[in-house]
Amino acid sequence: MTMTPEEATRFSANLDRLVGAVEEVLLGKNRVVRLAFTALLSEGHLLLDDVPGTGKTSLARAMAQSVAGTSNRVQFTPDLLPGDITGVTVYDQRSGLFEFHPGPVFANIVLADEINRASPKTQSALLEVMEEGQITVDGVTHAVGHPFMVIATQNPVEQAGTYRLPEAQLDRFLMRTSIGYPDHASTIRILEGADQRAHGHRIEPQLRADEVVELAALARTVYVDPTIHDYVSRLVDATRTAREVRLGVSVRGALALIRAAKTHAAGRGRHYVVPDDVKALADPVLAHRLILDPEAEFDGATASNIIAQVLIETPPPSSRQAV
Amino acid sequence: MTQTRSQAGADRFWATAVSTLLIAAMLAAALIPWWPIYESTAFIVAGAVAIVAGAGIGVAGARRRWPAWMVVVAVFAAYLVLGVPAAVPGRALAGIVPTPVGVADLLAAAALSWKQLVTIAVPVGSYQALLVPPFLSALVAATTAVTIALRSRRPAAAVVPPALLLVGGITFGVVHTAFAVEAGLAFLVAAVAWLVRVAISKRRAITSGRPVETALADARRVFGASALVAIALVGATAASLALPVPQRNVLRAELQPPFEPREHESPLAGFRAAFDPDSSERAMLGVRGLPEGAGIRIATLDTYDGIIYSVGGIDGTALSGRFTRLPYRLDQSGAVDVRIEVSVLGYADVWVPGVGRLERIAFGGPRAEQLAEGFVYNDVTGTGAVQEGLDSGDSYTAFSVTPADPGSLVGLRPGTSVLPPSPDLPAELAQLLDEWAPATGDPGRRLAQLIKGFHDEGYVSHGLVEERRSRSGHSLDRLAELATESPMVGDGEQYAVAAALMARRIGFPARVVVGYLPGAEPSETDATPPAESDVTVFESADLQAWIEVQTAEGDWLSIDPNPDVREIPERHPDQPTVVSRPQSALPPPAERTPVDDLDPDPDLSPDDQDDDAAAWLQVLLGVLGVTGIVVVVLALIASPFIAIIAAKLRRRRLRRGAATVVERIEGGWQEFADSASDFGYPIRPNATRAEQAATVGGLAPLVLASVVDRAVFAPDGPSDDDDRRVWESVDELQERLGAPRTRRERWRAAVSLTSLGGYAVTRRGARS
Secondary structure: OOOOHHHHHHHHHHHHHHHHHHHOOOOOOHHHHHHHHHHHHOOOOEEEEOOOOOOHHHHHHHHHHHOOOOEEEEEOOOOOOHHHHHEEEEEEOOOOEEEEEEOOOOOOEEEEEOHHHOOHHHHHHHHHHHHHOEEEEOOEEEEOOOOOEEEEEEOOOOOOOOOOOOHHHHOOOOEEEOOOOOOHHHHHHHHHOOOOOOOOOOOOOOOOHHHHHHHHHHHOOOEOOHHHHHHHHHHHHHHHHOOOEEEOOOHHHHHHHHHHHHHHHHHOOOOEOOHHHHHHHHHHHHHHHOEEOHHHHHOOOOHHHHHHHHHHHOOOOOOHHHO | OHHHHHHHHHHHHHHHHHHHHHHHHHHHHHHHHHHHHHOOHHHHHHHHHHHHHHHHHHHHHHHOOOOHHHHHHHHHHHHHHHHHHHHOHHHEEOOOEEOHHHHHHHHHHHHHHHHHHHOEOOOOOOOOOOOHHHHHHHHHHHHHHHHHHHHOOOHHHHHHHHHHHHHHHHHHOOOOOOOHHHHHHHHHHHHHHHHHHHHHHHHHHHOOOOHHHHHHHHHHHHHHHHHHHHHHHHHHHHHHHHOOOOOOOOHHHHOOOOEOHHHOOOOOOOHHHHHOOOOOOOEEEEEEOOOOOOOEEEEEEOEEOOOOEEOOOOOOOOHHHOEEEOOOOOOOOOOOOEEEEEEEOOOOOOEEOEOOEEEEEEEEOOOHHHHHHHEEEEOOOOEEEEOOOOOOOOEEEEEEEOOOOOOOOOOOOEOOOOOOOOOOOOHHHHHHHHHHOOOOOOHHHHHHHHHHHHHHHEEEOOOOOOOOOOOOOOOHHHHHHHHHOOOEEEOHHHHHHHHHHHHHHHOOOEEEEEEEOOOOOOOOOOOOOOOOOOEEEEEHHHEEEEEEEEEOOOOEEEEOOOOOOOOOOOOOOOOOOOOOOOOOOOOOOOOOOHHHHHOOOOOOOHHHHHOHHHHHHHHHHHHHHHHHHHHHHHHHHHHHHHHHHHHHHHHHHHHHOOOOHHHHHHHHHHHHHHHHHHOOOOOOOOOOHHHHHHHHOOHHHHHHHHHHHHHHHOOOOOOOOHHHHHHHHHHHHHHHHHOOOOHHHHHHHHOOOHHHHOHHHHOHHHOO
16 A cells, blocks of 8 residues: 555645744754654654754754653763663562663653763663664563654764764664754844743644654555665665775665655655655765775765765666666 | 775776777877888888887886886887887897997987988888888877876877877878878777777766666767768768869978989980090990890980970979989889899999889999989989989999880870970971871871881981081971971981970870980990990990880880981972972861960860850859769768757657657656756756756756656656646747757757767667
8 A cells, every 4th residue: 555645745744844843943954853753754763963052952852842742851971871761670568569660761752862971781772672662671571652763962072981882773773964053044043032942932732642653654655666776775785885885784774765765755745755855865864874994984085975976876767667 | 805806907907908909009090191101011010019119118107107207218218129120120130139320320310210201202111210200109109199098087188199190191101192091091990999988988987887778878889989980981982082182292292302403414415425426436334134126214304495305394393303212112013024234334424324114223333322322213204313423333223114015106095194384396397297197197196107207207417527417406496497407307316306396296295215225236446345245335326315105004105206327318408398298188277375285185176165055064064063062061061960960859759759658758858858968057967857957947847857757756657648748848948948048059059969978868768
């Protein structure tokens, strides 16, 4: 079953409402907000590479409020323990039973702030919940609910006392992007309405959580032509054979790109994916999955540059018969 | 990884090998115009060595990343080591090991041989160091071309050094156009092959990973190149048929000849001096191998100014006056049939006696090398000379080709050579010609009658004391006197000149030859050295003059108009009429203009000029011919543009008439993208339709791109009528693209090769 044009139109309208609502808080960041909701509706997680004070927490909170869901913020520190995230089992003397006290991960949107400051053991505690949407404590599995999304941040500037995220964990993030500083006009607007955008400001929920789950299910039904599959396959192949790359994009990365492209297409009111959807998401979905050759990295090569080069060199499909 | 590296190494090796081979082919084609200068296997060896050495230096320099100065040093070293055996083989031990003298010659030749090359008669073979120019040029060209091909960012520029080598060959080459078309076409084919190779390499760099598209692009380029060569072949053939062959200008034709015949006295001017009783029996030449009864030529004279018969034209511009050096041999058609060995006895002059058309000559005696250096030859007249002059003790062996004897003069037809103009035939000689050979006969018969007239009516006297008075000289008044004198008395000087002028009047190109003819009896004086039985010794009094006429076959036929020596009858001084003139049934010929007299073409008929209808038709045919040539030339000029427009129209038709709706819609977008490319928009080959539309700008292209994308990528596909609407939109967008442009810009877009040569031709919509 594939999405109909009418469903695509409805999907696009709902996404626009969500994006519009969050944009009231995060001015001038339409692309990042849209990417964040694309990740949410693709049932993926978002990694924000950003310096402090760019609105990461505001984004997470606004997203949670816009979908009438819950959100928690976890400040990762070196002494943070896995139980501090997942929750712990405590013995209740009155009932004589062990009770599970859920951790901050039990929310619709979890902001893992400065995730690279926690120890690898704590970071890996997020692995199961990010991949499967559930955690296991003392042999008991607990579902975190739907929708569920982790927005993790890391500071690319301060490296002292941090633990670089392992590749396996990076691969579990659907996208990586950055909010960045607002442009001049947006900065002026922020300064003019600073008191209105105080932390107490709450935006109206646009969708219920179950409606978001339904939209995510709908996004999976977007049609993908075989030529698009071929295009994505050629793209990831190209990242694996690039001279500057030590480890290219995995199959999980290719699947993630298709999944995100579907949501992107639906968000544009289309019930089918075009090569432009793939191109638009190639950098945020694929770049953080590349492991560069140290020499190339020393020479100034970046993952984003390599993805851009691969996009230039790999011709997109132009017809049905291309495969 | 190791396998990938070895594969990459193998690919690089083959790429280098193919590039080098194609450049070698270009260089070989560029050397073809040099061939007529040498016509020797030594030239092939020198060219091959230079190409291989230059290419090797270029490849080594590219592989080892030599700096420019090191490449120059390598070229110089190769020149020194290989130059002597390849370009100065006569100075190499066993033909291989360079000698100090050879190296010195090689270094000097780098500067001096160029001028020598254009002041010497061709072919030169491996004479001295004259192979150095092509060897050095090919060595430098090969090194430069391979270096450009392998190291430059613009490998297509590698075609320039071979092109310069080609131009050098044409410039230093010969006047005649042998091999011109072949050389040009061979170079064109090689150059196109190289440019196609470069284009394919570039294309493969872009389309790597898409073997089908790469193969299609390669096939199209090869096909396009083949079509280009075919068009060039057809065009060159048509042009060579339709257009007149222009005069070919080469350096050789522009340089001053090393020998100026006008600086030397005409051999005919001192003709009578040979019969001075004090020296008449002096032995001049000893010749072995001369055919029985044959004479030997001293010089051939083709220029008459009314006083003196000389050689080279009155102003020195005639081809008969151009003497060039003959180091090796001349390429005379026909097998060598005469080999004479000449010993110079008392002869002392610059002219080198010989027979027929000289093929090669070898000097002997103590001055052999000096004479060989100074020997010059004029192939037009068959006359040789040495700057220093021959002298007693000199000797030489000449190999010549003589024309076949036609047997009878009757039936001969005049040739077409144009000789330097001569004065009008004196009226007295004209009357004599009418008497002996009436104009009613054909030229061959008239020539025979003319010669017979001299034989029958003439008597020989050199004007010596004991002989009948006979004035020397061959001016016009002396010839008039010869014609009116009764009996006719003179010697070879007068008879030959008179016969030549009269033969020209008949229509035969005719010239005077001065030489020695065997005397009636061998001399028995003590001054003459004893002669061997097969040696013909010519004495001073054996000097004679005769004529040569050119036949329609192109051969110059020697004819002796001199009467036999016999007793001269008494003069009849009071007889007013020297000769009787028979009545002619035909009116006298129309009076000729001076131009007519100078024109050797005997076929000019005044009747044709009087025929108005024929003249009108001739004018009409001329106009039609010129118009046709103009049309053909214009068509040739316009043909590339017409071909481009036709190719685009065909491409559009194929796209619009593709088999399925989706293909027609895709073709519509490609048509629009190609139009945008032709108008100069930077349409990237790997861009999506939306990106291409953004490059053009505006909303309409974006809408069209989304419509096409939906038709291609949506599950439900297009509706039946979508293709029509897409093409209507394409037509509208194409009009919008051209609307703000000038007419010139629209025309440039229409004939632009961008969409044909770039990505557009590799895209699919053009095929159904």
